[in-house]
Amino acid sequence: MKKNWLIGGLAGVLALAGVAFVQGGGAEGEAEGGGVQPIAFPHNLHAGSEEGQANMNCQFCHFSAERSVDAGIPPVSTCWGCHQVIPGRNAPEEVLKIEEHMESGEPIPWVRIYKISDHAHFPHMRHIAAGLQCQQCHGEVQTMGVLTERDPVWGGANMGWCIDCHRQPNEQGVQQASTDCAVCHY
């Protein structure tokens, strides 16, 4: 009996998942899978260079990208460092949430947008050191509002995306990065 339940359940889940996909991406403000970012953080207002945008360097917040495998999600105190004097023009109620998190000591439960599989290791610092721009993998984040879904390139990308770049010749005309499996998979 128990077995049949499991089989039925599995079939149902897979079928529903297919339907959900066919009906298209999430609604506005919703990350895939139904997650909504806890704070409507606009990347464009912070990192964009248009009029009225702050033109901040990505690594101001993603502070460990040049020295660690992880780019780093900024601690709440980084947000608060500026926002305790900048109330926010467009959505002050969102900025107030930062203060709430500072006071409660609870981390902000960001919905993860960029994810690389557990069996692949991506050292951010090597790519920064090689002179790559964040946008080459993450897309033009500085033009995006609330990140709600994966950026068009990375979101559906698989290993071919990595390999294409690794195979490019460098100035000396040789492959610029290793395509050895064990460079990333171990």
Place this chain on the structure above:
Amino acid sequence: MSRDLAERHDGILRRDFLKVVGVTGAGATIAGCSTQDVERLLPYVTAPEEITPGVATWYTTVCRGCAAECGMWVRTREGRAIKVEGNPTHPVSQGGLCGRGHATLQHLYNPDRFHGPMIREGDVFRQGTWDEAERLLAARLQRGRNPQNAVDGGSVLFIGGHTGPTMSRLIGEFVAALGGVRVDYDAVTDAPMLEAARIAYGVESVPRYDIGAARLLVSFGYDFVDSGASPVEHNKGLARMSGVNDESHAKGRFVFLGPRLSLTGLNADEWIPIRPGSEAAVALGIASAIATPDAAGPYANLLQAYSPAAAAEAAGVSEEAILALAERFRTEGPSLAMGPGAGAHHRNATAANLAVMILNHVAGNVGRTVFYEAGSSAVASRMGDLQGAIASMSAGDVGVVLVHGTNPAYSLPATAGFREAFAQVPFKVSFASAMDETAALADLILPDQHFLEAWGDSAPRPGVMAIQQPVMSPVSLFDSKHSGDVMLAVMRLAVPATPPAAATFYEYLRTAHAATDDAAWRQALRTGSVGATEASTTAPALRAPDRALSFDLPTFDGSGDLTLVVHPSSRFGGGEFSNSPWMQELPDPVSKIVWHSWAEIHPTAAAARGLVNGDIVTLSSPHGAVEVPVWLYPGIREDAIALAMGAGHTSMGRYADGHGVNALDLLPGTAEQPSGAMVTVATTVTLEPTGRRMRHATVDGSAGDQHDRPIAPAVQLSLLGAEAEAAEEEHGELMELQAGGGFIPVPAEDGSPASFPLPGARYGEYANAHEGPRWAMAIDLDKCTGCSACVTACQAENNVPWTGEDQVRMGRDMAWIRIERYYEHVDATQASDLDIRFLPMLCQHCNNAPCEPVCPVFATYHTPEGVNAQIYNRCVGTRYCANNCPYKVRVFNWYRYTDAVPEPLNWQWNPDVTVRDNGVMEKCSFCMQRIREAENRAALEDQRPVRDGEIVPACEQSCPAEAIVFGNIRDPNARVTQVVASERTYRVLDAIINTQPAVNYLRKVTFHEVAAGEH
């Protein structure tokens, strides 16, 4: 565990699963890429300055796994300790860590730790708050202090285990403030050695041994690699002494005397299988042969009374053997004799230790290889003291008993009566951080912090101080509190008139080290220790004994025909490590058995009783009986039988309970006199077959036999440096296979490991294979002691799961490195050369690898850097590679073993290593993550090349014997290249099947001729 897994996975049959997938296949394919659970990223609220996400932060601290107090480096990631390593700058341990040291991490993340203070209500415990628990204890202590109190009566008794000097001082003040009595007790101690040192030299400390300085090492049943006062330091000393110098060909000799070969004994060059209890007679017999009685000062009469003949008579060996050993003492100095340890504590163990000290004295070893210095903090506790405490508990004189850092309800023989006496005390308090047999009887449990969460200090040796600093915040699931802080709080409540000066234990500790200024303190936190160890070379005079001692053979209880030898386990110690699945699944270095108990019996003795391996027998002594399977072992006398301590727990946790039997159940509840040590070799047993049989859960595939394969060859010392005769031995069965077309080797006479893969190798033609580094390893089998620390280190570093007893029986152990153990020559009937070979076997990273061409999906292949890589996400689980591996180093995930790892044990996982799923093959990666880490670091630092020694695999880092070297074999200056240049270098099976391994072994060196037929 395996049964649970089997059920879970049998829930859906594979065929049904495929049907379902077939029906919904289209949906699944489309949905596969986009449908995922929402994953959350939780940043810090305020980031700690020293933490960079993705970068390890290292801390120094002190290992509290045993009283040796080795220096430790702890690797933390995002605030969690994930790996412990030996601190090479520590003056005592000098790098390296034993398996138990690694397993302390599993105590930190022990899923059976208490979630808060536990207060007994009837038959069950209720979780309380710290405030409530401390008030309760203070109130009971105030009542307990009043002897007139009609309800509770009696005084306060504190039973403590080994701890650091400052914590020990606080305990002293705590007990004094409450007018109580303090007793220290640890199951495994060197108390007779300590007492003998006091009698002989007036020094209240176990001797310090410099094994590395000796040329002749003689152990009278002192298992210094298994347990003893400082296993890592002594293991290193043994390797430095007995490992041959490839230039001078100097090599020290190690002779082991005792009824049973422990792990320590298996490393000896010669075994004299003396009768249990005859150590004193042999030591004095040798002393009488090498010195005039006057040399022994006040013991001249004793020396006169003994002779080699008398020694031979007592020991049951030939007089020639004793004389030959005495001759070695005269000619092969400096010598060093070590007295009986915890695995040989018979009723005259103090006298035996004293006799060994007299031998050292007359051989001129004091001040050269053995040193007597006061002030060492080595274990000094005595079971004898505890017996007095048991008596007062039984008499109702104790109102409150507190137990800290020890578990006497388990680690005392049942006949000592601890449980019954303890139960009579009105209020019983335990400081255990997780349930154990003593805590299970308590009324109040105040869970202590783990040492990786807490402050403390250590004084492993006079002049050396090392600080134990917390390396992470206490594990948040468990509301634990430093026992020092609890005692300070309780003192403030219970004796408000004279509160302690310090508010916290850290304050107390810092005040105790007030002489160390802040700069020096910070420096000590960085390096791990203060001070160095300077040995005194003065030889103190022997003092006349202040009490009567018997040097005769001790008495043994009962009339059984087998003498029982109970010894500490090299995996569990006295039982403290039994709830670690790493230790449970680490093959015992001697028997290679996991998870269950076994009784060692000589094959001849077994045959005489009609017993075969795995026959379950009832062992009965006058003090108790246990049922245990026998394991046939040629390294034990025919009149002895041996059991290891540490198994048979009843309430210690999910991994300890119900596994094996408690050997102490067979022992008398009396102590050795005058040291007060628990006697471990004191009774005979009778053996009664039950008629049942079980299959050992063992990884010893070929039962100690190389089966005509040159896996672990040896070379005689006198042949080193001689013209190497290239007479390749003919390996019967393999030659037949070759004649039939199998194993056709490529001629590789002039191939050096640096030029692998050789031209003509069929597999291994890869891009740029002859450029860049070529990673390789060298393992010196003359240094390897088989201690198996590397096995646990590898398991910790690489997220290698444990699988459980039943899975191991099916051959599904997952270790990436194992220690093979082969008997070449072992004779339990007479003194003779001993030849046991240990060989750490890991993926050989063959440059002509049999596994690579058979993989249909290229999941295993050779990297240009010479590593045989295994790509988990490519692997589809055909297992062809494992079938084709001649070294049996590939292991398969039959289940998702990591699913069975409970919170928070999985907090230990290394985030740099993929956690493998079921259906995937895995094996040693040469610690690829460490190679990448070093490469990344080098690349960021001006694209410099990786330096030699910058990449240290977990096995090499852990090896106390310094037997493993890793590096780039293309670099002529690399240490690995220099080591591999030794004439002893060979590669396992390479000469026959031409696999061109990257792992090079250096032959073991024997003093005796390596007989034909032996390799």
